[in-house]
Amino acid sequence: MKLKDCHNFEDFRKLAKKKLPSPIFHYIDGGADDEVTLNRNTSSFNDYDLVPSVLNDVSNIDMSTTVLGEKIDFPLFPAATAMHRLYHHEGERASAKAAEKMGTIFGTSTMGTVSIEEIAKVNKGPKLFQLYIHKDRGLTDNLLERCKKAGFSSMCLTVDTVVAGNRERDRRTGFTTPPKLTLGSLLSFALHPGWTINNLIHEKFKLANIVHMTQKGTSIDKSVIDYINEQFDPAMNWKDAEYCVKKWNGPFALKGVMSVEDAKKAIDIGCTAIMISNHGGRQLDGSRAPFDQLAEIVDAVGDKIEVILDGGVRRGTHVLKALCIGAKACSFGKGYLFALAAGGQKGVEKILENMKTEINRDMKLMGCKNLGELNRSKLIHRK
């Protein structure tokens, strides 16, 4: 299997599985507890059907939209995710370049492995930084200031990770600290020499944004779970979020809002957008899927704040369905991460290209010329 054989999410996933040592593959692929929410995130889209209109002259389709103050070519962007250099030795450089080339926002995580400054060098397009509030509050200020200076266009604060989710695959594969080298995981690293060699010969793995601030940032012989539980501040509250909004003084999103009550508070503290998200099913299993919750949120706050759907998106039609309900745009994580693992920058470009093509084709088949024409009359809930 090669990159050119990757036509959809499942293909990229398969190729990533082939290329990655299994603990790393399962770190991307897995969810919390029984993965009920992980699975529902995608299956929720299938409870709704699209109803096309025909004979509408669809020779020209405009897929562009404006989110977080930036115009993007199509309504999907890569969500901020941790540690890209684990998946491909070029890491965030590859994904950042791909996003710029495809004309969409690039999201990068506090837990990134290429620094804010370097990303700004390789990506001149719209960039979003995803903030985690650490117990060390000095780190928050430092990150906000560096992003401003580096020219990031928007900021997002993740609020669904006050404690790490129960990712049982990681416990089994030994994606923990110190790297639990079980016979199985050792074997898996040995069986994926390409990954292992690249990992060894390229620069040392580090959490580039926070390496100077914390001891913990210097290596990955700390599990992500332990890192989150030791470093992130569970006392984080609305005052802290408001502080960040004010300090950033630009387009700001809260990532991981699920209740209407919280969506309203996000407006009160001056946010530009909320990302309806359960962290891709990696945190609270049994929690509602973003798509299931979308209508309720849009009805309450859709006219006052940008609503971005994050989680479970695998197909162009999923994006269309979310936009029909009233989302401004969607973001996705696993899709482009598998593509990154499968083929570096080329891989990410390819999956973004695929999704863009799907959205374009699906718009035509729906008889819609621009995103504004997508609305709830085009969507029926299957009883």
Added chain:
Amino acid sequence: MNLKDCHNFSDFKKLAKKKLPSPIFHYIDGGADDEITLNRNTSSFNDVDLVPNVLRGVEDVDLSTTIFGKKIDLPFYCASTALQRLFHYDGERAVGKAAQKFNTMFGVSALSTVSVEEIASLIDTPKMFQFYFHKDRGLNDAVLERVKAAKFDVMALTVDTITGGNRERDLRTGFTSPPKLTLSSLFSFASKPMWGINYLTKGKFELPHLQDHVSEGTNIATSIGDYFSTMLDQSMNWKDAEKLCSQWGGHFALKGIMSVEDAKRAVDIGCSGIMVSNHGGRQLDGSRSPFDQLAAIVDAVGDKMDVICEGGIQRGTHILKALSIGAKACSGGRLYLYALAGAGQAGVERALSQYRAEIERDMKLMGCNKISDLNRNNLRYRKI
């Protein structure tokens, strides 16, 4: 597979399967008829989703709740289950001590294999005795007096076993009377020698609450189904329950209430709580799952008595969902029984500590600091 590899319910189940002779494993694991209710008990939780709140400041989370007048540190407890020394030679001693360590309620079955007196001497945390109403009234009175003397905190009368459920796995494996030693069950006992050795050497197997009264009490050469059908009083009615309740004179619960009408009558006869339960799917197959029925019961009597949601629980989030609907606490059997079979007291402790960790993590992810923060606003039913 070892105890340290057990991260969740199904891991413990695998370990138990490895350790137990198969008739005993299937006695725990199985349900009635086609096991539709057994399975629904768990899957019902997946038709409802949690909606978290964020930015609530959740560094400290209080998991305690008060049921039957007793404060317990966890919002769930160990339901009373029979014959625990069949599962592990320490039996109720192991479960009781583990429950004490976590300061939660320990339910002791009428068919327990360690006496109430011994349990009372072992643990001083809240204890519940589960009562079966026998035809022999002398036996009933004697048991009640013993439990009273042992200073148990709660008495729960089980009302869903008026006759034995149709547990077909037991018919097949030979968990019947006299032990039907089929070729495969013989093989299974022989292939788990440690279980056999412990069973034979760690003290005689007894049913201490029954043995002075009936010959059936002295060994398990009668099946549980036969016991229910021959020894329990099928004429048991609301008057009997009411009489027992006043005879006990303390916190009294009915275990196995499913209808709103019965829940209201439980209030009328003076109960302080009910367990919404179908006996873990072991009695009437096709009956409604506790979680599916919970809202209706809570709406009717939730302000007048403690409503316990019992059965099907395999995750911390299941407990959170039941509490959000209005249960005062949850209880479960298999959630600690596989762990008991797998590794005795250490196993039960590991299971309880994992559930505690899950609930604590899930509370934080829900943005809740205490159990009473959970409510129906946090839940959405999936459209069907």
